[in-house]
Amino acid sequence: xxxxxVCVCKISVFEKSRKLIKEPQNYKVPILHNSCPVFSIxxxxxxxxxxxxxxxxxxxxxAKRTKTKENSVDSTTSILSSGxxxxxxxxxxxxxxxxxxxxxxxxxxxxxxxxAADVVPEVRLLPTAATTTTTRAAAAAAAAAAAAxxxxxxxxxxxxxxxxxxxxxxxxxRGGGGVEGAQLTKGPxxxxxxxxxxxxxxxxxxxxxxxxxxxxxxxxSSDVDSDVxxxxxxxxxxxxxxxxxxxxxxxxxxVIDAYFAACVNKDAREKKAIHCNxxxxxxxxxxxxxxxxxxxxxxxxxxxxxxxxxKKHNIALELSHGTLYCYACRxxxxxxxSRDYAIINRKLEAKDxxxxxxxxxxxxxPKETNLLLANARRRLVRPNQTIGLxxxxxxxxxxxxxxxxxxxxxxxxxxxxxxxxxxxxxSKSTHKCLVCEVSRLFQEFxxxxxxxxxxxxxLHLIWNHAKHLAxxxxxxxxxxxxxxxxxxxxxxxxxxxxHESKSNSSSATGGxxxxxxxxxxxxxxxxxxxxxxxxxxxxLQSDVVCQACNGVSTTFDPFWDIxxxxxxxxxxxxxxxxxxxxxxxxxxRAEHLGSAAKIKCSTCKSYQESTKxxxxxxxxxxxxxxxxxxxxxxxxxxxxxxxxxxxxxFDMTPFMSEKNNAYGDFRFSLYAVVNHVGTIxxxxxxxxxxxxxxxxxxxxxxxxxMASLKQVLDSEGYLLFYHKNVLExx
Amino acid sequence: MTVSNxxxxxxxxxxxxxKIKDLLCNRLTECxxxxxxxxLCRNILVEKxxxxxxxxxxxxxxxxxxxxxxxxxxxxxxxxxxxxxxxxENEADN
Numbered sequence: 001x002x003x004x005x006v007c008v009c010k011i012s013v014f015e016k017s018r019k020l021i022k023e024p025q026n027y028k029v030p031i032l033h034n035s036c037p038v039f040s041i042x043x044x045x046x047x048x049x050x051x052x053x054x055x056x057x058x059x060x061x062x063a064k065r066t067k068t069k070e071n072s073v074d075s076t077t078s079i080l081s082s083g084x085x086x087x088x089x090x091x092x093x094x095x096x097x098x099x100x101x102x103x104x105x106x107x108x109x110x111x112x113x114x115x116a117a118d119v120v121p122e123v124r125l126l127p128t129a130a131t132t133t134t135t136r137a138a139a140a141a142a143a144a145a146a147a148a149x150x151x152x153x154x155x156x157x158x159x160x161x162x163x164x165x166x167x168x169x170x171x172x173x174r175g176g177g178g179v180e181g182a183q184l185t186k187g188p189x190x191x192x193x194x195x196x197x198x199x200x201x202x203x204x205x206x207x208x209x210x211x212x213x214x215x216x217x218x219x220x221s222s223d224v225d226s227d228v229x230x231x232x233x234x235x236x237x238x239x240x241x242x243x244x245x246x247x248x249x250x251x252x253x254x255v256i257d258a259y260f261a262a263c264v265n266k267d268a269r270e271k272k273a274i275h276c277n278x279x280x281x282x283x284x285x286x287x288x289x290x291x292x293x294x295x296x297x298x299x300x301x302x303x304x305x306x307x308x309x310x311k312k313h314n315i316a317l318e319l320s321h322g323t324l325y326c327y328a329c330r331x332x333x334x335x336x337x338s339r340d341y342a343i344i345n346r347k348l349e350a351k352d353x354x355x356x357x358x359x360x361x362x363x364x365x366p367k368e369t370n371l372l373l374a375n376a377r378r379r380l381v382r383p384n385q386t387i388g389l390x391x392x393x394x395x396x397x398x399x400x401x402x403x404x405x406x407x408x409x410x411x412x413x414x415x416x417x418x419x420x421x422x423x424x425x426x427s428k429s430t431h432k433c434l435v436c437e438v439s440r441l442f443q444e445f446x447x448x449x450x451x452x453x454x455x456x457x458x459l460h461l462i463w464n465h466a467k468h469l470a471x472x473x474x475x476x477x478x479x480x481x482x483x484x485x486x487x488x489x490x491x492x493x494x495x496x497x498x499h500e501s502k503s504n505s506s507s508a509t510g511g512x513x514x515x516x517x518x519x520x521x522x523x524x525x526x527x528x529x530x531x532x533x534x535x536x537x538x539x540l541q542s543d544v545v546c547q548a549c550n551g552v553s554t555t556f557d558p559f560w561d562i563x564x565x566x567x568x569x570x571x572x573x574x575x576x577x578x579x580x581x582x583x584x585x586x587x588x589r590a591e592h593l594g595s596a597a598k599i600k601c602s603t604c605k606s607y608q609e610s611t612k613x614x615x616x617x618x619x620x621x622x623x624x625x626x627x628x629x630x631x632x633x634x635x636x637x638x639x640x641x642x643x644x645x646x647x648x649x650f651d652m653t654p655f656m657s658e659k660n661n662a663y664g665d666f667r668f669s670l671y672a673v674v675n676h677v678g679t680i681x682x683x684x685x686x687x688x689x690x691x692x693x694x695x696x697x698x699x700x701x702x703x704x705x706m707a708s709l710k711q712v713l714d715s716e717g718y719l720l721f722y723h724k725n726v727l728e729x730x
Numbered sequence: 731m732t733v734s735n736x737x738x739x740x741x742x743x744x745x746x747x748x749k750i751k752d753l754l755c756n757r758l759t760e761c762x763x764x765x766x767x768x769x770l771c772r773n774i775l776v777e778k779x780x781x782x783x784x785x786x787x788x789x790x791x792x793x794x795x796x797x798x799x800x801x802x803x804x805x806x807x808x809x810x811x812x813x814x815x816x817x818x819e820n821e822a823d824n
Contacts, residue, residue, distance in 0.1 A: 262748070263742075263745070263748065269744075269745055270744060272738075273738075273739045273740075273742040273743040276742070277735075282735070283735070284734075284735055284738035284739070284742070322753070330786065330787065331785070331786050332786060349748060352745070353745040353748060353749060355749050355752060356749070356752070359752075359755050359759045361755050726760075
């Protein structure tokens with residue numbers, strides 16, 4: 001027990017010397033103890049303890065011991081009177097005195113190890129001071145002596161703790177690391193943890209800042225909250241972890257996680273880079289574990305387990321993912337409160353490095369958990385199940401609407417949006433909102449009912465908001481599609497602006513986004529981030545090249561669909577396109593505007609002949625192609641029924657504006673095809689939609705039949721819907 | 731001090747290590763690797779965990795080689811490129 005006095009006295013000595021250096025707040029103590037009991041009792045205990053120490057046969061100079069003892073008592077009281085961190089120093093004493101079995105002495109030893117090395121960083125920082133200050137040297141000597149007397153098992157720990165510590169990290173091996181090499185001098189390893197309270201304060205401060213900014217939804221600091229969490233998800237680790245927490249509190253976990261698992265700041269990263277390697281093999285291994293009982297890092301497998309076995313330590317922290325491991329259970333354990341701390345640390349790390357949080361598994365919030373519990377009925381979606389499919393009644397030549405609705409309902413991103421109930425309509429008049437209606441529609445489609453649905457409300461809303469479609473006449477499906485997107489977009493913007501009370505700038509620019517085409521504002525349509533714009537809006541680039549000066553004037557236009565000509569080309573020898581790719585090539589080909597349409601060139605300030613070329617600046621997640629089968633010319637109105645071959649999957653990269661250095665993946669897959677049968681005046685619309693992967697169905701009003709991919713690809717095709725295979729992050 | 735240790739230290743220090751780790755996690759999730767491995771673990775548990783005797787270590791030992799082979803080459807390549815760029819930038823800085 002001798003080291004206890006050393007430990008305490010060392011703190012006191014340290015405290016004193018630090019006072020001289022005018023940083024009384026910043027002294028380092030082994031372990032922060034939360035409780036703040038009556039101080040006098042503590043002091044008395046420590047004194048008793050020290051008397052005991054005096055009796056034991058410890059080979060250390062008695063003069064030094066008495067000296068340090070006096071120091072300790074004095075300074076302990078002085079700490080108490082100063083009020084800051086008093087709990088921690090007395091805590092160390094009381095912890096050590098609380099028991100005298102093997103385990104306890106080891107723990108105390110561990111804290112001593114921390115305490116002892118506490119001085120050493122000072123030595124490193126102020127080498128001259130260290131050699132001259134006798135008290136510090138004495139403390140260090142005493143610590144060393146104490147270490148020598150402890151049992152073999154514990155000395156190995158000390159050796160393990162310190163030996164690699166004194167080596168210098170030579171990171172100048174390559175020219176690259178040279179600069180860091182100077183800073184990476186490896187101090188005594190223990191130094192890193194030893195400033196536990198300091199680190200803890202840093203972490204708490206950062207967390208508080210984050211909290212203040214309102215980034216943290218769950219405030220862990222309040223006990224009420226954590227109680228709720230514990231109630232909702234009963235992840236309280238194992239009993240070993242619970243007893244560990246009871247004894248050590250969460251502080252060690254919090255600091256080690258913040259410094260070595262998710263490095264919350266530069267200081268933490270530096271510490272991790274210098275110290276965090278396996279004590280056995282020195283590797284920075286893929287999976288390192290940190291013992292939460294003492295200072296020890298070890299690789300997964302033999303290195304850490306042998307340590308845990310030898311020391312009878314149970315809890316270790318896996319550092320690459322921050323998972324807790326219990327050696328007694330031989331298993332990873334999950335504790336709700338620790339996880340909350342870990343989440344805060346991850347957020348701090350993300351903020352510090354200005355990166356995203358990365359992929360996070362979904363953890364239901366208490367609200368979501370309650371919702372799930374309240375709605376106990378689950379639906380298992382299997383292949384060959386018809387859920388999500390419903391026929392639509394024809395309300396009198398409304399097949400143009402039915403086929404578009406089928407295509408929209410089967411748009412993956414749109415169904416994700418509505419199925420997760422993301423539309424929050426601010427207006428009280430939800431019956432006037434088309435987005436709410438579509439949201440209801442999705443519920444109807446996935447309700448499991450198989451009877452056909454009547455879309456009278458949707459039709460009524462469209463009639464109200466797009467007057468040109470009103471009436472019982474046959475309408476063009478493409479026109480309906482564009483009108484629907486427009487109304488949906490307007491209602492999204494309206495709901496958002498109503499939601500935010502103050503009018504948002506996006507509603508102003510987004511409302512008439514076509515006017516936003518100027519060369520500088522490339523992405524100004526992006527200001528509106530309503531779900532329709534997120535999914536359907538792309539950007540078309542048109543380059544007008546002056547034939548006289550070769551000056552290029554570029555304009556950008558947002559688009560919701562790409563309309564492709566099918567008729568004979570006039571300039572290239574009357575070739576008719578045969579495939580979708582042909583059409584696209586024709587669409588993006590440079591077009592000579594002719595002598596009749598001279599454009600004023602901005603560089604040569606005169607009217608010149610020019611060529612115009614379209615290319616795709618940005619692509620939406622869903623590209624819809626409109627094959628212009630209905631030709632309206634001065635002479636004749638006719639339908640072009642020629643067969644246009646379209647692929648199931650294709651890459652749009654060749655049609656991009658910057659095809660060589662465009663970053664991203666532009667592969668698209670077909671998911672819906674709208675067909676028209678009949679003549680230009682009268683006819684019928686049907687739709688093929690992809691129900692599940694490789695499962696296609698044909699929707700003909702209220703009749704839904706299975707279809708093969710071949711049928712789909714052999715169909716004529718009027719509107720083709722493709723969605724992006726790989727979605728980028730925002 | 732080996733080169734790999736130096737690289738380790740440098741990437742940890744600059745925070746790139748954590749960014750690379752995130753990138754890897756994202757890519758593995760995106761390409762479905764995560765789900766595949768999850769399914770793999772599930773199947774092993776269903777098969778062999780008759781009396782709750784399968785330990786984490788056994789599970790890891792069983793899954794690791796299979797999971798490794800499931801990592802798409804594209805992901806490996808992208809990561810390698812990323813690490814190269816980071817180290818090249820570092821070299822240019824000094």
